Amino acid sequence: MENTSTPTHCPYCALQCGMNITPLPRGGVEVTERADFPVNRGALCGKGRTAAEVLSPAVRLTVPLVRDGGRLVEAGWPEALDRIAERLGATRERYGADALGVFGGGGLTNEKAYALGKFARVVLGTSQIDYNGRFCMSSAAAAGTRAFGLDRGLPFPLEDVPRTGCVILVGSNPAETMPPSLRFFSELRENGGTLIVVDPRRTRTAEQADLHLAPRPGTDLALALGLLHLVVAEGRTDEEYIRERTTGWEEARAAAMAHWPEYVERITGVPVPLLREAVRMFCEPEAAMVLTARGPEQQSKGTDTVGAWINLCLATGRAGRPFSGYGCLTGQGNGQGGREHGQKADQLPGYRRLDDPAARRHVAGVWGVDPDSLPGPGRSAYELLDALGTDVRALLLMGSNPVVSAPRAAHVERRLRSLDFLAVADVVLSETAELADVVLPVTQWAEETGTTTSLEGRVLLRRQAVAPPPGVRSDLYVLRELADRLGVEKGFPADPEEVFEELRRASAGGPADYSGITYRRLAEENGVFWPCPEGPGETGGTGVADGEDAVSDTLPDDPAADPGDTAGVPPARLTADARALTAAAGTAGDAGTARDVLPGRPTADAGARALPGAPVAGSGPAVAHPGTPRLFLDRFATPDGRARFVPVVHRATAEEPDDEYPLLLTTGRVVSQYQSGAQTRRVAELNAAAPGPFVELHPRLAARLGAADGDRLAVVSRRGRAVAPARITGAIRPDTVFMPFHWPGEGRANTLTNPALDPTSRMPEFKSCAVRVEVVGPA
Ligand code: SF4
Numbered sequence: 001m002e003n004t005s006t007p008t009h010c011p012y013c014a015l016q017c018g019m020n021i022t023p024l025p026r027g028g029v030e031v032t033e034r035a036d037f038p039v040n041r042g043a044l045c046g047k048g049r050t051a052a053e054v055l056s057p058a059v060r061l062t063v064p065l066v067r068d069g070g071r072l073v074e075a076g077w078p079e080a081l082d083r084i085a086e087r088l089g090a091t092r093e094r095y096g097a098d099a100l101g102v103f104g105g106g107g108l109t110n111e112k113a114y115a116l117g118k119f120a121r122v123v124l125g126t127s128q129i130d131y132n133g134r135f136c137m138s139s140a141a142a143a144g145t146r147a148f149g150l151d152r153g154l155p156f157p158l159e160d161v162p163r164t165g166c167v168i169l170v171g172s173n174p175a176e177t178m179p180p181s182l183r184f185f186s187e188l189r190e191n192g193g194t195l196i197v198v199d200p201r202r203t204r205t206a207e208q209a210d211l212h213l214a215p216r217p218g219t220d221l222a223l224a225l226g227l228l229h230l231v232v233a234e235g236r237t238d239e240e241y242i243r244e245r246t247t248g249w250e251e252a253r254a255a256a257m258a259h260w261p262e263y264v265e266r267i268t269g270v271p272v273p274l275l276r277e278a279v280r281m282f283c284e285p286e287a288a289m290v291l292t293a294r295g296p297e298q299q300s301k302g303t304d305t306v307g308a309w310i311n312l313c314l315a316t317g318r319a320g321r322p323f324s325g326y327g328c329l330t331g332q333g334n335g336q337g338g339r340e341h342g343q344k345a346d347q348l349p350g351y352r353r354l355d356d357p358a359a360r361r362h363v364a365g366v367w368g369v370d371p372d373s374l375p376g377p378g379r380s381a382y383e384l385l386d387a388l389g390t391d392v393r394a395l396l397l398m399g400s401n402p403v404v405s406a407p408r409a410a411h412v413e414r415r416l417r418s419l420d421f422l423a424v425a426d427v428v429l430s431e432t433a434e435l436a437d438v439v440l441p442v443t444q445w446a447e448e449t450g451t452t453t454s455l456e457g458r459v460l461l462r463r464q465a466v467a468p469p470p471g472v473r474s475d476l477y478v479l480r481e482l483a484d485r486l487g488v489e490k491g492f493p494a495d496p497e498e499v500f501e502e503l504r505r506a507s508a509g510g511p512a513d514y515s516g517i518t519y520r521r522l523a524e525e526n527g528v529f530w531p532c533p534e535g536p537g538e539t540g541g542t543g544v545a546d547g548e549d550a551v552s553d554t555l556p557d558d559p560a561a562d563p564g565d566t567a568g569v570p571p572a573r574l575t576a577d578a579r580a581l582t583a584a585a586g587t588a589g590d591a592g593t594a595r596d597v598l599p600g601r602p603t604a605d606a607g608a609r610a611l612p613g614a615p616v617a618g619s620g621p622a623v624a625h626p627g628t629p630r631l632f633l634d635r636f637a638t639p640d641g642r643a644r645f646v647p648v649v650h651r652a653t654a655e656e657p658d659d660e661y662p663l664l665l666t667t668g669r670v671v672s673q674y675q676s677g678a679q680t681r682r683v684a685e686l687n688a689a690a691p692g693p694f695v696e697l698h699p700r701l702a703a704r705l706g707a708a709d710g711d712r713l714a715v716v717s718r719r720g721r722a723v724a725p726a727r728i729t730g731a732i733r734p735d736t737v738f739m740p741f742h743w744p745g746e747g748r749a750n751t752l753t754n755p756a757l758d759p760t761s762r763m764p765e766f767k768s769c770a771v772r773v774e775v776v777g778p779a
């Protein structure tokens with residue numbers, strides 16, 4: 001590699017901050033500031049700043065491991081790959097293809113997610129594939145698809161946040177999860193806008209809010225309905241917008257009107273005057289947004305909870321208008337792209353439905369296989385993990401650590417141990433990899449080139465900056481070698497750009513259309529927003545092409561899975577204003593130009609200007625599609641172009657407190673650890689800042705229990721027991737305790753969490769379960 005800085009993106013969260021990797025004279029590399037990426041403008045959190053530490057051979061896997069006599073011992077690549085292929089083949093021979101499971105991750109690049117989905121369906125022939133992103137934002141994806149016909153986490157760039165009038169952040173704590181994004185909310189307030197935070201805890205984000213609403217965990221569905229009730233009662237609905245751009249209002253309105261503010265106060269604990277104040281703040285400005293994260297989404301009613309917040313946006317005319325709308329702050333590094341390219345149980349690349357005959361024909365054509373040979377939808381993530389050792393006998397797992405991150409984790413760990421065979425490809429020896437029969441050391445982030453798609457729907461190029469350690473191979477190499485050994489010699493290139501070129505073809509015409517995106521454009525334009533069809537810019541918009549079904553983020557056996565006939569959606573047609581706004585704001589990765597075009601209104605031909613990297617005459621279309629930073633400005637991705645209200649009503653969480661378990665547990669993150677902690681727990685600086693789990697509880701509850709700060713507490717649910725020191729704070733409700741979920745062992749929060757599933761998204765109820773707390777002893 002050349003001894004110069006390489007511009008790339010952070011390996012961790014969905015903000016995908018830009019950073020440079022710079023070699024050090026004494027060896028190794030350091031992360032340095034990269035100011036040209038508009039999302040973080042050089043700012044990084046501690047995780048990003050220390051990301052180079054995980055490249056060190058001292059903390060990562062550098063050689064394959066195979067289980068021998070009960071222990072993992074070093075092996076050569078041929079031996080490790082032979083063993084995996086032999087065991088997968090033998091299991092399929094004995095039990096059938098669906099006895100093979102595949103589990104992916106939201107941190108895998110688009111190329112890896114695509115290749116893994118293809119490998120499962122073409123090489124293994126199994127339907128049993130899903131990934132850990134199911135545990136992340138699947139409820140928001142399902143609700144967004146149901147309402148708008150299309151899920152893209154944020155249908156607008158983050159740079160629109162300071163331009164709006166009010167943001168309601170629901171169950172989101174960016175001060176801990178993605179600190180560089182906080183500047184958008186600070187700028188919002190500097191511009192005269194207001195920030196409302198909905199969270200049971202007074203988080204570091206809530207401390208910056210103009211208004212903090214602290215509902216009981218699991219009641220924000222009722223909270224949203226109460227706000228909508230007040231919007232109607234106070235005559236703040238946008239009737240013209242409702243009439244012209246939506247359907248289903250009367251049913252949704254009736255459902256909301258059954259939720260009187262006083263009734264909502266009893267359910268949520270949020271006083272009526274605060275509900276009224278929130279409605280005033282949200283409705284008075286011309287533009288406003290609702291952004292959700294895991295709080296409302298990780299519930300057994302997550303889809304309806306997010307749906308209630310979407311209904312609030314629709315009733316007030318907030319969706320599909322500049323600087324307004326609903327969005328989801330996706331968590332994992334490639335949480336957006338990871339759900340678009342076929343590693344989900346129910347999807348094919350391009351965010352196509354696996355049960356859609358036209359989608360199957362298209363993708364099978366790209367893959368060169370018979371559409372009828374492709375298996376149907378399989379189990380969702382938790383259901384797949386729960387079937388290990390019974391229906392599913394062997395598992396190939398890439399980039400995930402369910403021993404720490406899955407709900408009811410002790411049970412999941414037992415299921416993993418009961419497998420006939422487990423193969424794990426990972427960067428480090430995670431708690432899940434420790435259980436494997438074969439562990440493959442694979443390349444990561446700065447050691448490979450690939451694309452990710454940020455929470456904004458911005459496709460980004462991560463460039464290789466350093467060579468991997470000699471014993472390490474890429475996941476794409478692993479899939480190619482396994483395919484070869486299992487009798488499929490073609491169709492699995494190890495070169496990421498070659499895989500991306502195939503992904504472009506597979507996604508063409510689908511909801512998440514990447515066909516106009518190339519590595520060259522990504523490098524030159526600092527990212528491109530999908531949908532970006534190949535060819536002239538005039539046809540971009542909602543991303544649903546002729547005769548193509550809009551995507552569903554639901555499993556087909558669920559009665560709520562089919563919100564309507566989605567066939568025959570016409571091509572997107574933007575108005576001149578909307579197209580020009582989109583084009584002017586969407587090129588060259590600088591969405592911030594939108595602030596300049598709005599007041600004066602752009603000219604209608606703004607979208608026709610040539611772009612850097614656009615194909616020239618004679619080598620393809622004269623003008624490249626600019627990408628689509630803002631969706632739905634003219635129409636939604638539904639058959640009639642209208643957003644769909646869905647009537648929803650309050651219902652209890654799957655597990656309410658009782659005499660035996662009188663408290664609620666909610667879980668979340670801390671700023672210095674990431675997800676299951678598999679990488680960040682190996683970084684000394686991060687470990688020093690966040691060395692272990694804790695139990696946050698209110699002083700009144702602590703007094704009742706006789707607990708002092710630092711005392712060891714046991715938190716007990718119907719699924720198990722976790723022990724961690726007390727952290728007493730007035731920032732949490734007295735009826736609720738909080739634990740971060742980044743650690744294994746006795747403090748593992750997910751030992752306690754409830755796998756009750758949302759019927760539509762199959763999201764487990766991470767955010768609320770009934771517990772009791774006991775003092776185990778002093779610190
Ligand atoms: Fe940015 Fe997220 Fe990386 Fe922190 S972890 S530097 S917020 S991408």
